[in-house]
Amino acid sequence: MLLRLVELTKSLGTQHVLDGVSLEVPPKARLCVVGRSGAGKSVLLRLILGLIKPDSGEIWYGETNLVPLGERELAPLRREMGMVFQNGALFDFMNVEDNVAFVLRERRRPESEIRQAVSRILERLFLQGHEKKMPAELSGGMRKRVALARAIISRPKLILYDEPTAGLDPIGSTEITDLIRCLNEEFGATTIVVTHDMRSVEQIAQQVAFLHAGRIYKVCSPEEFLSSEEPVVKAFVHGLVEEPALGTC
Amino acid sequence: MGVVEAAGAICFLFADVVYSIFRYRFRWELFLEQIVRIGMRSQGIVLITGAFTGAVFAAQTQFRFGKLGLSSATGPVVSIAMLRELGPVLCALMISGRVGSAMAAELSTMRVTEQIDALRALAVYPTQYLIVPRFLGMLVSMPFLVALTSGTGILLGYVVSVLLLGVDPAFYWDNTIKFTGARDIWMGEIKALFFAVIIVLISCHRGLRCQLSAEGVGIAATEAMVFSAITVLISNFFFSFLMNLILSS
Numbered sequence: 001m002l003l004r005l006v007e008l009t010k011s012l013g014t015q016h017v018l019d020g021v022s023l024e025v026p027p028k029a030r031l032c033v034v035g036r037s038g039a040g041k042s043v044l045l046r047l048i049l050g051l052i053k054p055d056s057g058e059i060w061y062g063e064t065n066l067v068p069l070g071e072r073e074l075a076p077l078r079r080e081m082g083m084v085f086q087n088g089a090l091f092d093f094m095n096v097e098d099n100v101a102f103v104l105r106e107r108r109r110p111e112s113e114i115r116q117a118v119s120r121i122l123e124r125l126f127l128q129g130h131e132k133k134m135p136a137e138l139s140g141g142m143r144k145r146v147a148l149a150r151a152i153i154s155r156p157k158l159i160l161y162d163e164p165t166a167g168l169d170p171i172g173s174t175e176i177t178d179l180i181r182c183l184n185e186e187f188g189a190t191t192i193v194v195t196h197d198m199r200s201v202e203q204i205a206q207q208v209a210f211l212h213a214g215r216i217y218k219v220c221s222p223e224e225f226l227s228s229e230e231p232v233v234k235a236f237v238h239g240l241v242e243e244p245a246l247g248t249c
Numbered sequence: 250m251g252v253v254e255a256a257g258a259i260c261f262l263f264a265d266v267v268y269s270i271f272r273y274r275f276r277w278e279l280f281l282e283q284i285v286r287i288g289m290r291s292q293g294i295v296l297i298t299g300a301f302t303g304a305v306f307a308a309q310t311q312f313r314f315g316k317l318g319l320s321s322a323t324g325p326v327v328s329i330a331m332l333r334e335l336g337p338v339l340c341a342l343m344i345s346g347r348v349g350s351a352m353a354a355e356l357s358t359m360r361v362t363e364q365i366d367a368l369r370a371l372a373v374y375p376t377q378y379l380i381v382p383r384f385l386g387m388l389v390s391m392p393f394l395v396a397l398t399s400g401t402g403i404l405l406g407y408v409v410s411v412l413l414l415g416v417d418p419a420f421y422w423d424n425t426i427k428f429t430g431a432r433d434i435w436m437g438e439i440k441a442l443f444f445a446v447i448i449v450l451i452s453c454h455r456g457l458r459c460q461l462s463a464e465g466v467g468i469a470a471t472e473a474m475v476f477s478a479i480t481v482l483i484s485n486f487f488f489s490f491l492m493n494l495i496l497s498s
Contacts, residue, residue: 046366049369049370050369051366051369051370071369071374072374074372075372075374076372078369078370078371078372079372081370082370083367083370085363085366085367085370086363087362087363089362089363089364089366089367090364090367091364091367092358092359092362092364102371103371106371106372106373150371
């Protein structure tokens with residue numbers, strides 16, 4: 001297994017967000033983690049990346065438990081990971097080119113190699129001609145693609161996506177999901193996508209993990225997930241409301 | 250956050266900055282950028298501050314001392330006051346307003362938009378990338394800015410006393426040089442370094458600990474300025490007392 005989560009718990013304030021999450025992700029897999037807003041999906045990604053620490057449990061990346069590691073020890077492992085944040089989290093003081101080149105410059109690659117790699121990846125993500133633009137000048141979809149370019153330029157083994165299609169129109173959303181699938185096939189990187197967009201699940205996932213009530217409720221194929229008759233899963237997939245909805249007259 | 254807790258966090262930040270200076274590679278580009286932002290772009294504001302403080306202080310001193318027949322004392326009083334107290338303190342107050350609040354706003358915006366998390370995700374230590382260049386930039390810039398404030402204050406004090414109020418220029422310079430020693434200059438410069446550390450640590454601390462909202466950014470910027478200014482004023486009293494004891498013994 002490339003990644004193994006063992007009985008992870010995490011509370012934020014008084015709220016128990018994760019309450020014993022266990023999950024295994026094999027190398028090169030495409031896994032979608034789905035669940036309602038506030039279920040702890042983004043928290044899970046932050047835990048995997050070591051941005052926050054769990055209250056208890058273990059996070060095994062290969063043979064290494066990430067939980068006891070400090071920033072210094074985590075750095076070499078983070079170099080093998082990439083993360084696409086929900087709003088891109090592009091550095092607003094750098095243009096597109098510098099944002100994408102950032103990782104390679106940090107690793108002190110030769111400038112000629114960096115320029116080549118940036119140009120290649122921007123072309124691959126249909127961003128050529130936008131190199132000198134600042135993040136504030138980009139549309140939501142373009143920002144996501146730049147964030148994607150920044151995350152994959154160093155060819156990480158594990159890529160984490162936090163709501164990659166949130167806030168995008170249907171066409172932009174399809175473009176991003178296609179890219180995620182293609183990049184996984186091209187680079188062979190293990191892909192974990194956090195989303196509550198069922199279309200993305202259909203287009204991306206090989207496996208779906210449903211996060212419910214602080215635990216992984218179900219892990220299955222997308223077909224099985226989307227056609228599940230289990231009330232909790234069915235309600236989530238079809239947006240069925242058990243109690244009177246807020247908008248009901 | 251309580252005062253003790255904040256003071257503790259600032260001490261930890263200071264230790265982290267010192268550790269990062271020696272542990273990680275030095276980023277000349279970011280350091281020089283900060284020298285430009287802090288040192289070069291603040292020259293105008295400290296020139297005006299120093300010039301008009303020196304001018305009004307010289308005028309008020311001469312109005313009173315002139316009546317007592319002590320016009321020859323105006324020069325030394327202005328120069329010692331500018332070098333030891335007014336120059337460092339007023340410069341620090343202006344810098345906390347111009348630079349400290351900007352630092353806090355910048356860092357808090359980065360925090361709110363997840364750019365700091367993105368840095369960590371890309372295996373870059375935020376203290377090394379964001380705080381160390383600001384810390385060193387401030388440390389190098391402040392002594393020059395304080396010298397500029399005090400120097401222009403003394404110069405305009407001379408202009409006002411000699412050209413406007415008719416004090417004998419030979420007396421003025423002779424007494425200024427006679428009663429102003431190297432230790433007056435050193436005291437101001439040591440204070441400059443001390444205030445630089447206070448301003449940069451408080452401002453960065455407020456920026457890194459802001460609430461995750463637009464309001465939080467505003468509060469961080471305001472608090473950075475207010476807390477830095479108050480700390481400068483309070484610590485100046487104790488620092489002056491201590492320095493007088495050390496330098497006079």
